[in-house]
Every structure is written in C-alpha cells, then in structure tokens.
Amino acid sequence: MSATAHKKAPNAEDIRARKGTEPLVSLTAYTTPMARLMDAHCDFVLVGDSVGMVLHGLTSTLGVTMDMMIMHGQAVARGLDRAMMVIDMPFASYEHDPAQAFRNAARLMSETGAGAVKLEGGVEMAETIRFLVKRGVPVMAHIGLTPQSINTLGGYKVQGRDKQADAVLADARAVAEAGAFSVVLEKVPQSLADRITSQIAIPTIGIGASAGCDGQILVVDDMLGFFTAFKPKFVKRYADLGPLAEAAIAEYAAEVRARSFPADEHVFADQTPSKGSKS
Ligand SMILES: Nc1nc(=O)c2c([nH]1)NC[C@@H]1CN(c3ccc(C(=O)N[C@@H](CCC(=O)O)C(=O)O)cc3)CN21
Ligand SMILES: CC(C)C(=O)C(=O)O
Numbered sequence: 625m626s627a628t629a630h631k632k633a634p635n636a637e638d639i640r641a642r643k644g645t646e647p648l649v650s651l652t653a654y655t656t657p658m659a660r661l662m663d664a665h666c667d668f669v670l671v672g673d674s675v676g677m678v679l680h681g682l683t684s685t686l687g688v689t690m691d692m693m694i695m696h697g698q699a700v701a702r703g704l705d706r707a708m709m710v711i712d713m714p715f716a717s718y719e720h721d722p723a724q725a726f727r728n729a730a731r732l733m734s735e736t737g738a739g740a741v742k743l744e745g746g747v748e749m750a751e752t753i754r755f756l757v758k759r760g761v762p763v764m765a766h767i768g769l770t771p772q773s774i775n776t777l778g779g780y781k782v783q784g785r786d787k788q789a790d791a792v793l794a795d796a797r798a799v800a801e802a803g804a805f806s807v808v809l810e811k812v813p814q815s816l817a818d819r820i821t822s823q824i825a826i827p828t829i830g831i832g833a834s835a836g837c838d839g840q841i842l843v844v845d846d847m848l849g850f851f852t853a854f855k856p857k858f859v860k861r862y863a864d865l866g867p868l869a870e871a872a873i874a875e876y877a878a879e880v881r882a883r884s885f886p887a888d889e890h891v892f893a894d895q896t897p898s899k900g901s902k903s
C-alpha cells in the first residue's frame with residue numbers, strides 16, 4: 625500500500641450502482657504481479673476458473689478445484705488495493721444445493737478476502753443466488769456461454785440465437801430478480817446483449833456480447849498474447865507478449881551456449897567491493 629491517500633475498493637453495491645453510468649472495466653488475474661498491473665485501471669478483477677486452462681494446462685475448466693481458486697485468490701488479493709476482487713466458484717462446488725454453495729462461497733470469501741463470488745447459470749441457479757445473497761454473499765451471475773457446461777452445450781458456441789434468445793433473456797431476468805449484483809453475458813448475439821442490458825436493473829458485463837453492455841471483461845493472458853492455445857473471436861490482442869517472451873528466451877539460450885552470458889557485470893569478484901561500488 626502506498627503512503628498517499630488511496631481510494632477504497634468498490635463493493636458489490638457500488639458496482640450495481642454503476643448501471644447506466646460509465647462502463648465497468650474488468651480483467652481476469654491469477655497472480656500478484658498481474659493484479660498489481662491492473663489495480664489502478666480496473667473497477668473489479670476476476671479470479672477466473674479460466675486459470676485452469678490459462679496457467680495449469682487443463683483442456684477445460686472442469687478440473688479446477690476449490691484449493692486452486694483459494695491459492696490464486698490469495699495471490700491476487702496481495703496485488704489489489706483499489707479494485708474489487710470477484711472470485712469464480714469452480715465446477716461442482718455450488719450446483720448440488722444452496723447449502724453446499726454457501727459453504728464453498730463462504731470459504732472462498734473468508735480465505736481470500738474476495739468481495740463477491742461468481743457462479744454460472746440462470747433460471748436453474750436463481751434459488752441458490754437468492755440463498756447466498758440473503759446470507760451476506762454478493763453474487764455475480766454468468767449466463768450465455770457457460771464454460772463449465774461445455775459437455776452439455778457441445779462446444780464453445782454462441783448462445784441465444786433465434787429461438788434460444790428468450791431462454792437467455794429469462795436467465796438474465798431470473799438472476800437479477802434473485803439478487804445478483806451484476807451478470808456476465810458470454811458469447812451472445814449483440815442485439816440480445818443490448819436487449820438484456822436495457823431490460824434488467826443490474827449491470828451486464830460483456831465478453832463476446834456488445835459494446836452496449838454496462839461493462840466488459842477479458843482473460844488477461846488472451847489480451848496480452850500470452851495465451852495462444854486458441855483465440856476466441858471476441859478476444860482483441862492489445863499486445864503480443866508471447867512471441868516477445870519467446871524471443872528473449874531464445875536469445876538467452878543462444879548466449880548461454882556461446883558462453884557470452886553471464887558477462888562481467890553479472891559475476892562477482894574475489895574481493896569485497898570498496899565503498900561506493902555497486903556490485
Ligand atoms: N484463455 C481463455 N480465454 C477465455 O475466454 C476462456 C478460457 N480461457 N477458459 C474458460 C473459458 C472458455 N472460454 C471460451 C473458449 C473458447 C471459445 C471460442 O469461441 N472458441 C472458438 C469457437 C469454438 C466453437 O465454435 O465451438 C473460437 O474460434 O472462437 C469461447 C470461450 C471462455 N473462457
Ligand atoms: C471469462 C470470465 C468471465 C471467466 O469466467 C473466467 O475467466 O473464468
């Protein structure tokens with residue numbers, strides 16, 4: 625924390641109150657240094673279960689555990705001062721019943737300091753959302769493409785085209801009515817995202833949705849070009865750091881093989897350096 629006065633991090637009600645004002649900015653983070661980089665620029669930071677695919681090499685989010693989320697949540701919390709932290713509930717930690725959801729949500733919040741949890745599902749999760757909110761757990765909902773349901777959805781496809789649109793709108797209404805303070809809309813048609821945004825009272829956070837949403841989120845490693853196993857159409861690469869990192873690694877490898885690294889300035893002399901000398 626800096627010695628200068630700092631803004632208090634917003635809470636779930638501050639985020640809810642941003643409906644229809646300036647767009648909410650958010651990214652995912654999984655580590656302390658990345659959280660530090662985005663703290664001054666984001667309204668909230670999501671510790672996403674995408675961590676399993678982005679940092680652990682899993683091929684879906686289904687293998688992500690409570691312990692993984694807690695460890696990454698603690699790391700992100702150490703890097704945040706002004707942005708709110710939201711944490712994903714991992715697959716199978718909340719779907720069984722509201723009591724299971726409360727036990728695991730309470731653990732995520734108390735062990736990481738997150739100000740809210742996020743969970744996937746619409747109409748079918750409304751009862752659980754209501755149960756959590758009434759017991760002091762702010763909930764961000766996540767509808768449209770819900771990656772934890774990849775095995776029943778049959779692919780990471782657009783959700784809510786044509787006849788499906790009314791079902792996604794019903795999901796949005798249900799989570800808002802149940803007390804969610806905001807809702808992520810993932811990979812839904814732009815016109816549907818705009819309709820939902822105008823028809824519900826809580827902020828919509830788009831990912832592959834619409835610039836008309838009340839906010840946007842992206843996976844940080846996607847927008848920085850660190851994650852390249854796949855690139856959803858909704859990802860904009862603001863930087864291409866993966867190839868930059870690889871070039872640096874290749875240069876290091878070549879210098880080690882040529883014995884040009886380490887150089888004089890990276891090694892230590894026999895004698896203790898005299899006062900005023902740097903090494
Ligand atoms: N790096 C990363 N970025 C994400 O956005 C992300 C994750 N990981 N892991 C968890 C989920 C999975 N997500 C995904 C994954 C793939 C697509 C996708 O659109 N893939 C293909 C199309 C596949 C299809 O149509 O079946 C694409 O070409 O964009 C979208 C969201 C979103 N989340
Ligand atoms: C992409 C966002 C919304 C997410 O749920 C995640 O990163 O896990």
Ligand SMILES: [Mg+2]
Pocket residue numbers: 672673674712
């Ligand atoms: Mg997620």
